[in-house]
Every structure is written in structure tokens, then in C-alpha cells.
Amino acid sequence: MKRSEINSIITSSKQFFAEHHFLVPEWAFWSPEDWKGTYNRCFEIIDNRLGWDITDFGSGDFERTGLSLFTIRNGNWSKKDKLYCEKIMISGEDQETPLHFHWNKTEDIINRGGGNLALELFMATTDNKLSFEPVSVSIDGVATKVKAGELLILTPGKSICLKPRVYHRFYGQKGKVLIGEVSVVNDDANDNRFYETIGRFPEIIEDEKPVHLLVNDYEKYL
Secondary structure, eight states, rough: HHHHHHHHHHHHHHHHHHHHHHHOOOGGGGGHHHHTTTTHHHHHHHHOOOOEEEOTTOOOOOOTEEEEEEEEEEOOOOTTTOEEEEEEEEEEBBBBBEEEEEESSSEEEEEEEEEEEEEEEEEEEETSSSSSSOOOEEETTEEEOOTTEEEEEEEEOOOOEEEEEEEEEEEEEEEEEEEEEEEOOOOOTTTTEEEEEESSSOOOOOOOOOSSGGGGGGHHHO
């Protein structure tokens, strides 16, 4: 992805947050220069990879396959500090987050507003293929069984709890959707299992300076 594209996506994401009255921490708006010399105060943000995360999953086509994320809080398994995570995400209409599961993470996915959130679910087999058995989930606290691969629609305000080894893909329907996530600690380096081989973080072409740092920029810039 070009840095100019990422900058544009972040700008539109901030506007969408504002439209839905969703507020993020003040450091979400810091420039790269603002971060200099802050590690002693901001090590939790940097070490636990809080902040902006824009990805096309290696597709080269963000509008078709991609996701905008902002991690608000997150713990760290090795430090045994916070054992929870909260994210806010944006999925465009028909913009797919590819099929994947988490080895350890249980998460609630919440439609915070905008369009509908469409999901397709499969249980993983013992060899990590797709099972076609029904999937047991909790939707707003109500135990529910859904058919494997069945289109499941979360309208604004609805949520679903996904446990480890439940394959899921999702995308916006009838417009861009604001998605909340509340989970145990998030570990993108070790806890994601995508059904097809993809890139979790994009290769960035630096055609202009970053407006805000991404979580995968911290090591380079800080």
C-alpha cells in the first residue's frame, strides 16, 4: 500500500468516528514528531501495539479486501498486566476481512453503527480445514446455532461472541459499518490463523510522510 493511501484512509476513518460520536485517545492524532522521546511515558501503547492499523491483507486492493482498525487498549501475555483488549474498526460495504480464526482469543464483535455487518462462520476441523457442522455462538447473550457458512447479519447494536477456532469472515452490508471488538489480549504475531495464506500487515511504499504512525511503524520510527 502507498503511504498516501494509508493517510487518506486514516483521515476518512477519523471523520467516520466523529460522525458516530466515537471518541479515541488524544494520541490517536499525534504526528510522528509528537512521538519522539515518549517511550518512557508511552511504553504501554508502543509495546502492546495500540493505535492505527490499516491493512489490505496483502491483496493490493484495499477497497475489496481490507480493514481499518484502531486498538484502544490491549494487554500483554508476557507481562501479565491487562488481560483484555478493545478495538474499533471500520469495514466498507462489501469490503472483506478474509476467513480466519484465533488460536486463543475469545472476542465479542459489535456493530456500533452505520450499515449491517455480514458474517460467515465455520468451525475448524482438527487439521484446520472447514467443518460443515453447525456453529454454536452467543448473539447478545442468547445461545444460537447457525449453519456453517450461512450468512449472518448483525444490524447496528447487535453483537456476537466468537470463541477460538471459529473461522469467520465479515464485510459491511448496506454501507460502511463501525465495528467494536472486546476480547482477551490481542496478539497478531501469534494468534491468527488465516484459511488462505495472506499478509496481515501491508508492505508500505513511502510516497509521502505518514500523518499518523501505524502500529507496525513504531519499531521503525521510535
